[in-house]
Amino acid sequence: MYKTIIVPIDISETGLTREVIPTIQTLAKFENAKIHFIAVIPSFSHFASFGIAYAATLPEKDEILDSAKEQLAKMVSDFNLPAEQVELHVVSGSPKDQILKLADTLESDLIVISSRRPDMSTYLLGSNAAAVVRYAHTSVLVVR
Numbered sequence: 001m002y003k004t005i006i007v008p009i010d011i012s013e014t015g016l017t018r019e020v021i022p023t024i025q026t027l028a029k030f031e032n033a034k035i036h037f038i039a040v041i042p043s044f045s046h047f048a049s050f051g052i053a054y055a056a057t058l059p060e061k062d063e064i065l066d067s068a069k070e071q072l073a074k075m076v077s078d079f080n081l082p083a084e085q086v087e088l089h090v091v092s093g094s095p096k097d098q099i100l101k102l103a104d105t106l107e108s109d110l111i112v113i114s115s116r117r118p119d120m121s122t123y124l125l126g127s128n129a130a131a132v133v134r135y136a137h138t139s140v141l142v143v144r
Contacts, residue, residue, distance in 0.1 A: 002031045002109040008099045008128070011039050011071040016114040020143045021079055023112055028081050033109070035079075036087045038102050039072040040095040041065065065090050096131035103138055111140045 007024055009017055028035055041064060069090045076086060091098045103111055115129035133140045 002027060002033045004106050004108040004110075005031075005033045005035050006099065006103050006106070006108045006111045007035055007037045008095065008111070008113050008132070009037050009039050009072060009075055010095075011068055011075060014075065016116065017075050017078070020112060020114040023141070023143050024079055025081070027110075027112070028079075028085055033085070034087065035081060035085055036089060036102065036106060036108070037072060037076050038089040038091070038099060039068050040098045041068050041090065041092045042095070043092045061092065065092065095128045096135070099128070099132055100135055100137075103136060108138050111136055111138060112143060113140060114143045116144070 005024070005027060007020065024035060027033060069088060072088055072090055076088065079086075089102060091102075099111065099113075102108075111132060113129045113132055115127060129142055133142060
């Protein structure tokens with residue numbers, strides 16, 4: 001049923017990643033699907049829009065993306081999936097936009113996204129999981 005599954009991973013939230021591991025292991029086993037893990041690194045202009053200051057000397061974008069890919073690979077190894085079923089994607093930008101873009105590009109069958117329980121900031125600002133559910137052109141499974 002599912003051949004292409006997108007799994008967004010927040011490399012700064014290992015707890016959220018742990019929540020989704022059993023679901024992905026089951027889907028990978030029974031569906032024999034290709035699992036595309038994506039980590040999205042917010043762009044520096046994103047932080048500047050909030051008035052957040054940062055050092056005058058910033059690491060190069062490629063350096064940041066390479067480091068993020070290493071972290072993503074380490075986290076994905078916890079899933080114990082066959083290498084031929086796994087593909088890693090690390091991009092910068094808006095998490096919800098990049099997740100939706102990858103899902104459309106790959107014509108994915110399913111997006112599996114972990115989400116924490118809503119709190120006040122979620123009600124005020126919204127969440128990436130809510131935006132993905134709202135705007136995805138494919139099925140979305142939210143794991144809590």
